[in-house]
Amino acid sequence: MIVTNRRISFDIIGDIHGHADQLKALLFDLGYSRNGNGFRCANRKAVFVGDFVDRGPAIGEVIAIVRAMVDAGDALAVMGNHEYNAIAFHTRRAGKHDGWFRPHSVKNLKQHQATLNQLSTKEIVDTVDWFKTLPVAIDIGAIRVAHASWQTQGIDCINRAIATSGQFTPDFLTLAEDSDSDLNLAIENVLKGPxxxxxxxxxxxxxxxxxxxxxxxxxxxxxxxxxxxxxxxxxxxxxxxxxxxxxxxxFQTYPRDASPVFFGHYWLTGTPSPLASNVACTDYSVAKGGKLVAYRWDGEQTLSADKFHWVRKENMDA
Structure with a gap:
């Protein structure tokens, strides 16, 4: 978890799933300019809610943009369930022949196939190593960001396990994939939603x-x-x-006087709007023909529908 009191405006961007053209169009629309492989905007910073891989046609380019922005200090990013799944998919279980922490089943292969098709073995290794460095949640002081839900106890549980077992190491994954463990429930709740x-x-x-x-x-x-x-x-x-x-x-509810919280993951449709006065989802199903959405946060405690911006796939094809 990252905590800072620095005053800056943030653009919280939803699940991208390999749709680089929509990402570039959205960043340009938000006033960002090219900066090497990434983008930059004076006095603003992007915050990505995860799910960069799988499904879309330009996964490598999405990773290159997001990673360059994070490395340059122009963005923050949290891990999504697809990044976690990729780590588990490509990490072997010790002592098991052809055993992986995420089984290479027909279902799991289908979900991950676009990434396997588009990235070389070397690129996958490098990308998974980068995924392991991502936090599962960010507390910026004035706002909070997690992929699927903000669960303070769950986030603390994950961070304690990282401190003990290492950042998504085999020891960490062994406990995380034990369905009876507190860590397993924490991963499920924070990255996949209660x-x-x-x-x-x-x-x-x-x-x-x-x-x-x-x-x-x-x-x-x-x-x-x-x-x-x-x-x-x-x-x-x-x-x-x-x-x-x-x-x-x-189940616990999110306090109405808590810092605004942003997340993705839920395949929402329709016109983006806050889910509560201090709660907003920015996943509006770009990978299913919907919109790539951002919320432009400028310090407000009460979120507004007017602060959502988005691009549609059909607009890219026009």
Missing amino acids: ELQLPAGHSIVDRAGQQRGSVRIKWYENGVGRSYRQHHLGSDEVPDVRIVDSDLAS
């Missing part, structure tokens, strides 16, 4: 085409008295069945 189990007999097919028995929730709000559909965060079709209130006992 989920609520659906009642028996119910399931959904998410936007990636996977059947799921749980749904991502509006972790920043109290779900008591709501249905799964009302408390779901994302654009999946979810059953309109009331949640058993006791199932929500372990």
Whole structure:
């Protein structure tokens, strides 16, 4: 976690997934200019919410831009679940023949295939090494950024494990991939978002085409008295069945007087707007034909729909 009291304006940019043309168009639209392989804007800094790889047509270029901006001090970046998955996919489990921390299953290969196709073996090794240096969350003092949700206890748990086992080392991953560990739950919540189990007999097919028995929730709000559909965060079709209130006992809400928090991950659609007065998602499904979105933050505690900027794929093709 990075903490600074320095006053500067930030542009928080959503999941890119290899769409370099949209990224460049958005940065130019926001007033950034080329600076080597990256971009720079006087008195502003970009903050990337993760998910740079997989799905899109120009993954290498996206990584080059983001990495150059971070190295030059023109941007900050947090790890997304796709960066974490890439680390696990390319890290061997000791003592297991052809064993990896993320199995090379048909499902996982399909999700990661665009990256495998576009990057050389040397580039993948270098890129994964860079992913390991990324924080899972950034607390800038006036704003907070994480890929899927802000969970203080979970973030602290991950950072303690890094201090003990190293930055996403095999020892770290061994504990992180143990489904009974606190670290596993922390990774799931911070990088993939808190989920609520659906009642028996119910399931959904998410936007990636996977059947799921749980749904991502509006972790920043109290779900008591709501249905799964009302408390779901994302654009999946979810059953309109009331949640058993006791199932929500372990979930915490995000305080309305806390620093504004920004994240990606949820494949939102429609016109971007804050989810709460101090909560905003900047993932609007560019990898599924949607928009690459940024929020221009200039010190406000109460977030505004007017501060969202975006580019659409169809505008790039015009």
